Amino acid sequence: MSTPHAAATPPGEDDARVPLPVLPGTGPTPAGTAHDLELVIPAYNEERRLAPTVLALADHLRVMPVSASLRVVDNGSSDRTAECVDRLAASGIPITVTGCSRRGKGAAVARGMVTTKARWVGFCDADLATPATAIDDAVALLRQGRQVVIGSRRCTGASVPVRQPALRRLGGAGFRLATRRFSGPVKDTQCGFKFFEADAARRIFADVTTTGFAFDLEVIARARALGLSLAEFPVVWSDQEGSSFRPFADGRRVAGELWRLHRTMHRLPPRVVHHAPATPATEGAG
Numbered sequence: 001m002s003t004p005h006a007a008a009t010p011p012g013e014d015d016a017r018v019p020l021p022v023l024p025g026t027g028p029t030p031a032g033t034a035h036d037l038e039l040v041i042p043a044y045n046e047e048r049r050l051a052p053t054v055l056a057l058a059d060h061l062r063v064m065p066v067s068a069s070l071r072v073v074d075n076g077s078s079d080r081t082a083e084c085v086d087r088l089a090a091s092g093i094p095i096t097v098t099g100c101s102r103r104g105k106g107a108a109v110a111r112g113m114v115t116t117k118a119r120w121v122g123f124c125d126a127d128l129a130t131p132a133t134a135i136d137d138a139v140a141l142l143r144q145g146r147q148v149v150i151g152s153r154r155c156t157g158a159s160v161p162v163r164q165p166a167l168r169r170l171g172g173a174g175f176r177l178a179t180r181r182f183s184g185p186v187k188d189t190q191c192g193f194k195f196f197e198a199d200a201a202r203r204i205f206a207d208v209t210t211t212g213f214a215f216d217l218e219v220i221a222r223a224r225a226l227g228l229s230l231a232e233f234p235v236v237w238s239d240q241e242g243s244s245f246r247p248f249a250d251g252r253r254v255a256g257e258l259w260r261l262h263r264t265m266h267r268l269p270p271r272v273v274h275h276a277p278a279t280p281a282t283e284g285a286g
Helices: 050-063 081-087 105-115 132-143 166-178 198-205 215-225 247-265
Strands: 037-043 068-074 095-099 120-124 148-152 159-162 193-197 229-234 236-238 273-276
Touching: 037 050, 037 105, 037 132, 050 068, 050 081, 050 132, 068 081, 068 105, 081 095, 095 105, 105 120, 105 198, 105 215, 120 132, 120 198, 132 148, 132 193, 132 229, 148 215, 193 198, 198 215, 215 229, 215 247
Parallel strands: 037 068, 037 120, 068 095, 148 229, 159 236, 229 273
Antiparallel strands: 120 193, 148 193
């Protein structure tokens, strides 16, 4: 049985959610009903990588003891990303697609965070470099009262089966050295696997202005400045092909983001409550 394709939200209508059709028998939660957990996937021209990610996430979320939904935020894709989501609507987990006309991964993630209706909200990358099973650990920490839960490749117990290229690892080391003022005790700011208590997410992302590579850093800096409880937990992470980040070409842009972040945050002294300080780096973490 075929279903009609759902188009991404037109530019300028970012706040709208477009519920995608689900085949009979899958038993979705009615549209508009709040879930325990909403997982946001920012996507830009991800029609090739999105399907296995959504299916893996849906398979795991179905067996978790929480109600859950998936939301793909289409960041102005020119391919068939939205149609890909449409074809996956029979996965058994409610799936929506939201358009975001403001470019950049940070903008796409923020769109999902500030408009969520769930109790908890998280985001992961479309390549699913961290397996879906790590959601269990994140939810356990949220249940314990943590407001910001950060997947980390640098905690004891983390594993990096497929490492980033040497140049990326070198650049990552330089980035961490240059940003300690903002990251504080958080050892891995850039892993794309973060979860939040929904109200904390709205407080953080309502003011986030960085849309590029450094947006994760601003998220952590603002969480610390707000005095929210943070926790890192170890994940398994594997480098995936298809990254759009180019160390040389994008380096100047990242430097500009860090300078703007410095000017924005220097008046906000951190009042951190960090329940689970990260431990020494796992070898090979990016």
